[in-house]
Amino acid sequence: MNRPTSLFSLPARVLHWLMAAMIVAMLFIGVGMVASVSARHAWLVQIHKPLGIAILVLAVVRLAVRLRRPPPPLPADLPAWQKLAAHASHWLLYALMIAMPLIGWAMLSAGGYPVMLGASLRLPSIVAASPVVFALLRHLHTWLAMLLFFTFVAHLAAALHHGLIRRDGVLSGMVGGRASR
Numbered sequence: 001m002n003r004p005t006s007l008f009s010l011p012a013r014v015l016h017w018l019m020a021a022m023i024v025a026m027l028f029i030g031v032g033m034v035a036s037v038s039a040r041h042a043w044l045v046q047i048h049k050p051l052g053i054a055i056l057v058l059a060v061v062r063l064a065v066r067l068r069r070p071p072p073p074l075p076a077d078l079p080a081w082q083k084l085a086a087h088a089s090h091w092l093l094y095a096l097m098i099a100m101p102l103i104g105w106a107m108l109s110a111g112g113y114p115v116m117l118g119a120s121l122r123l124p125s126i127v128a129a130s131p132v133v134f135a136l137l138r139h140l141h142t143w144l145a146m147l148l149f150f151t152f153v154a155h156l157a158a159a160l161h162h163g164l165i166r167r168d169g170v171l172s173g174m175v176g177g178r179a180s181r
């Protein structure tokens with residue numbers, strides 16, 4: 001049985017699950033995009049850009065929520081290295097949720113491409129046009145997407161370890177329901 005657990009705040013939980021779905025979708029859309037040509041490529045790019053900018057906005061809101069409402073403490077009996085890994089990976093995920101969209105936006109700016117959100121809303125350039133900077137940011141976007149993917153897989157494995165093996169209330173703290181850690 002899961003021990004009772006204290007919950008993340010409701011805004012933290014709603015933002016976590018909404019953004020989890022958006023970010024995982026973005027990873028697959030990104031890979032689908034670079035593997036497609038013509039109409040499907042254009043269609044996926046049209047989803048990728050506004051969804052990525054929405055993630056940036058929500059990540060800033062989420063960071064503000066996180067700073068105002070600290071998360072419930074991890075179980076006292078959790079080994080110190082696991083607490084450290086949990087905190088480090090959470091901050092890495094926050095950093096990537098902000099860095100990935102900014103790099104995507106900066107990369108298109110450096111390439112001289114317009115960043116359109118829908119048919120008429122065009123975001124300003126945030127980096128001067130430069131083929132060298134475009135190439136660097138294009139690689140960085142790919143490498144950080146891989147880092148995000150592997151961090152997410154480790155995060156998922158840790159969540160399942162807490163929920164199915166330790167049964168210590170950490171997973172239910174984010175899923176919701178009754179209970180406290």
Ligand code: HEM
Binds near residue numbers: 101102148
């Ligand atoms: C959390 C946010 C984001 C994630 C997880 C993400 C993920 C990805 C991934 C996995 C790829 C494929 C990389 C490769 O195989 O080389 C990609 C490509 C790309 N992304 Fe993002 N991205 C994000 C945000 C953005 C934003 C905000 C923009 C622009 C406003 C953007 C523009 C692009 C472009 C232009 C490509 C290359 C498309 C192509 O070469 O066909 N991304 N992204």
Ligand code: HEM
Binds near residue numbers: 072093173
């Ligand atoms: C289906 C997959 C997922 C599951 C089962 C899951 C589960 C959890 C759980 C149980 C926690 C609480 C950990 C604790 O109490 O210390 C948590 C926190 C967190 N998750 Fe996820 N998660 C998932 C997907 C994601 C994704 C895709 C991201 C972002 C890329 C993400 C980012 C975070 C962050 C940043 C925290 C720390 C929250 C904070 O302290 O403010 N999660 N997740």
